[in-house]
Amino acid sequence: MxxxxxxxxxxxxxxxxLASVASAASEQFKGLxxxxxxxxxxxxxxxxxxxxxxxxxxxxxxxxxxxxxxxxRGKKNVVLTFVPAAWTPxxxxxxxxYNIAKSIFEKHNALLLGITVDNIPTLFAWTRExxxxxxxxxxxxxxxxxxxxxxxxxxSNGTSERALFVIDKKGVIRYMDVxxxxxxxxxxALVRELEKLE
Amino acid sequence: xxxxxxxxxxxxxxxxxxxxxxxxxxxxxxxxxxxxxFPDIRLAVPEKEAEKxxxxxxxxxxxxxxxxxxxxxxxxxxxxxxxxxxxxxxxxNQLFETIGKAEDVKNRIKVIGIGAGNTPFEVDVxxxxxxxxxxLFDDQSYDVYKRIGEVRTPYFFVLxxxxxxxxxxxxxxxxxxxxxxxxxxxxRDEAGLK
Numbered sequence: 001m002x003x004x005x006x007x008x009x010x011x012x013x014x015x016x017x018l019a020s021v022a023s024a025a026s027e028q029f030k031g032l033x034x035x036x037x038x039x040x041x042x043x044x045x046x047x048x049x050x051x052x053x054x055x056x057x058x059x060x061x062x063x064x065x066x067x068x069x070x071x072x073r074g075k076k077n078v079v080l081t082f083v084p085a086a087w088t089p090x091x092x093x094x095x096x097x098y099n100i101a102k103s104i105f106e107k108h109n110a111l112l113l114g115i116t117v118d119n120i121p122t123l124f125a126w127t128r129e130x131x132x133x134x135x136x137x138x139x140x141x142x143x144x145x146x147x148x149x150x151x152x153x154x155x156s157n158g159t160s161e162r163a164l165f166v167i168d169k170k171g172v173i174r175y176m177d178v179x180x181x182x183x184x185x186x187x188x189a190l191v192r193e194l195e196k197l198e
Numbered sequence: 199x200x201x202x203x204x205x206x207x208x209x210x211x212x213x214x215x216x217x218x219x220x221x222x223x224x225x226x227x228x229x230x231x232x233x234x235x236f237p238d239i240r241l242a243v244p245e246k247e248a249e250k251x252x253x254x255x256x257x258x259x260x261x262x263x264x265x266x267x268x269x270x271x272x273x274x275x276x277x278x279x280x281x282x283x284x285x286x287x288x289x290x291n292q293l294f295e296t297i298g299k300a301e302d303v304k305n306r307i308k309v310i311g312i313g314a315g316n317t318p319f320e321v322d323v324x325x326x327x328x329x330x331x332x333x334l335f336d337d338q339s340y341d342v343y344k345r346i347g348e349v350r351t352p353y354f355f356v357l358x359x360x361x362x363x364x365x366x367x368x369x370x371x372x373x374x375x376x377x378x379x380x381x382x383x384x385x386r387d388e389a390g391l392k
Contacts, residue, residue: 024277024279024280024314024315024340024343024348024351025348025350025351026277026279026280026282026283026350026351027280027282027350027351027352027353027373028280028281028282093277093279093280093281096279096280096281096284097277097278097279097320097323099281099284100278100284100323100324100327101323101327104323129281130281131284131285184279184315186317186319186320187278187317187319187320187323188317188319188320191319
């Protein structure tokens with residue numbers, strides 16, 4: 001019996017090792033990050049394709065203003081970064097990375113818009129913990145996940161996918177990456193796409 | 199069912215679930231602590247001549263930490279994506295500069311950074327943003343990160359490098375180094391550099 005117990009312990013240990021997903025957690029958030037474990041990589045199917053017009057939307061931002069996608073038409077390229085939820089791993093370090101890359105977005109005349117399905121107070125506390133962000137953060141909370149749904153990236157549990165959309169000045173989708181939710185999209189790929197814009 | 203059968207079933211189940219989980223089996227190791235030995239990792243030899251010469255390296259390919267020409271090696275585990283590392287960057291730069299001004303140890307204490315899960319491009323973004331003057335390496339595949347127990351970042355290791363190519367960790371902690379001058383004094387003490 002003792003042998004069997006040892007075996008069970010070994011199996012549990014193996015499973016734990018297999019389930020863990022490395023994501024280099026920042027000490028910044030200490031014990032504040034809720035770890036949902038390994039999730040189904042993608043849990044939605046988008047109807048959008050590169051070359052299609054990006055669906056317009058208008059959402060409240062952290063600063064209090066509403067941000068409408070079409071207001072940038074003819075003026076700026078737009079990068080939408082959907083992240084699944086505040087206070088979760090991967091998400092909590094994706095935006096701080098973009099936070100030190102403002103000059104790269106500016107160089108390509110691109111505006112970054114962060115979107116989650118969380119409400120404004122949650123986004124306020126979370127982004128404050130990141131030390132503030134230079135780009136607008138939009139709340140797709142009410143009606144819940146409506147914009148995420150419009151982009152085909154709303155997951156069955158009400159969070160969104162980890163997804164990037166590059167939209168050019170004409171409002172056309174030039175790049176999209178609905179990424180494995182458990183992994184951070186490498187910044188390289190996004191920058192390569194920005195370089196392709198005029 | 200006898201015990202042997204139970205064990206066999208359990209083992210088969212473990213393998214089956216393991217495959218489904220898609221795990222590579224590359225499990226994380228324990229974080230090496232003060233007094234222990236830092237794992238034998240290999241990093242890519244820097245392309246920049248100045249960085250090669252700083253570390254006392256030559257050629258191409260990879261190098262082991264024991265190849266670094268120093269008595270003490272300070273390793274920062276960081277990430278471009280880590281806000282704390284971003285705040286810490288100016289302090290670590292100051293530490294590097296403080297070491298550079300200390301004639302007696304400037305060739306004996308070297309500093310490197312390893313970007314956990316960062317691509318070379320991402321490491322470059324960090325390097326450029328903070329004008330990091332010491333060599334930074336990418337750990338895109340989390341290989342090093344897993345060897346050191348997936349620490350939170352920033353994490354600092356200070357290694358005493360021995361002539362027999364072994365090393366002893368004299369500092370292994372998460373979080374800020376605090377005042378760079380005081381940290382250098384501490385490193386001198388701990389590593390016995392007088």
